[in-house]
Amino acid sequence: MxxxxxxxxxxxxxxxxxxxxxxxxxxxxxxxxxxxxxxxxxxxxxxxxxxxxxxxxxxxxxxxxxxxxxxxxxxxxxxxxxxxxxxxxxxFDRMTVLENLMFAGSNISNDSLFQSIIQFPKQKNYENSLEEEALRVMKDLNIEQMSNAYARELSGGQKKLLELGRSIIRKxxxxxxxxxxxxxxxxxxxxxxxxxxxxxxxxxxxxxxxxxxxxxxxxxxxxxxxxxxxxxxxxxxxxxxxxxxxxxxxxxxxxx
Ligand SMILES: Nc1ncnc2c1ncn2[C@@H]1O[C@H](COP(=O)(O)OP(=O)(O)OP(=O)(O)O)[C@@H](O)[C@H]1O
Ligand SMILES: [Mg+2]
Missing domain, CATH: 3.40.50.300 (P-loop containing nucleotide triphosphate hydrolases)
Structure with missing residues (x-):
């Protein structure tokens, strides 16, 4: 029920x-x-x-x-x-598929983006786990082979798939x-x-x-x-x- x-x-x-x-x-x-x-x-x-x-x-x-x-x-x-x-x-057309997913999963608002760049070394572990998450999502969506493609190179349908991935990575x-x-x-x-x-x-x-x-x-x-x-x-x-x-x-x- x-x-x-x-x-x-x-x-x-x-x-x-x-x-x-x-x-x-x-x-x-x-x-x-x-x-x-x-x-x-x-x-x-x-x-x-x-x-x-x-x-x-x-x-x-x-x-x-x-x-x-x-x-x-x-x-x-x-x-x-x-x-x-x-x-x-x-x-984001000028980001790769991987970057699009990582950015969506990062929860980084524009305000804290600057902060996170300053603290870059500390961010390394976080970034690795984010990348792992992105890879997992790409695998689920069967788009691993597009990982390094720029979003602008994707077809309309593939963009829809990436958009779905950007929401899934947020669990x-x-x-x-x-x-x-x-x-x-x-x-x-x-x-x-x-x-x-x-x-x-x-x-x-x-x-x-x-x-x-x-x-x-x-x-x-x-x-x-x-x-x-x-x-x-x-x-x-x-x-x-x-x-x-x-x-x-x-x-x-x-x-x-
Ligand atoms: N930001 C806005 N400013 C002015 N009118 C709007 C705005 N957003 C929606 N509307 C109007 O509100 C009504 C509902 O629009 P909405 O986009 O929610 O429809 P929809 O069911 O999603 O349509 P579609 O299937 O074409 O996507 C429409 O008449 C639309 O023109
Ligand atoms: Mg609509």
Missing amino acids: SSSLMRVNNLKKSFGGVKAVDIDNLIFNKNELTSIIGPNGAGKTTLFDLISGFQEEDSGEIFYQEKNITKSQPHKIARLGMVRTFQLTKV PDVLLLDEPLAGVNPKLTEEILEIIEKLSNDGITILMVEHNIEAVMKISERVIVLAEGSLIADGLPQEVRENKKVIEAYLGGGDE
Whole structure:
């Protein structure tokens, strides 16, 4: 049985006149692989932004493990074990794959970067263990051969994989994935799906926003549908697929 991990109450966020998110009640369960779908502009990314602290809500509350995280900053939320990826990846083009992973794992904020450079000798052991972690992540993602490639040399799909790696190295309890399959070729899509399923089997709670409906239906235990900021369906993949409101939302609006 699943148990409650996070809940949002009366969560609202508008941009100008546009209601981006307007959700009364939503509970996410521990270790349930949950996908969030909906047409373009439905509010999926904004919901992730609010949960992970990258945007401030107009009103409402968010609880994670019974802790009120509504006004918490992104780094604080990440430290609680909730880590996200971005729809447009945040990999550093001028760093190698290895460096990207080590930087993501380092927890070094820009403020303390200078400090860590001054203390360089002391940092050596830390750096070695960080490198070991990065190698482990690359192995899990099957990208060891790309270790010394610059991120700018990677394909779109490989960047998505690296973005996933940058979040995994932080050892999350909850992983928010914003379109991990966008622009990814079919073969790599299969690989990424297997990785996501493995992460879920290893006990990480996965919340995934994705437009690839086949992939969503294949791996999700639960599917949530947003349209114009509101929740219009929530259930097993098959139930949601047959839901009239969902079919209408996809046929009626959006630019897909
Ligand atoms: N920073 C912003 N400023 C102004 N409007 C925004 C901002 N972010 C989102 N919006 C608007 O809020 C609504 C929801 O956007 P959001 O990006 O959350 O949708 P989405 O479901 O993630 O869409 P997509 O599937 O295209 O990624 C849209 O109408 C969008 O234009
Ligand atoms: Mg989005």
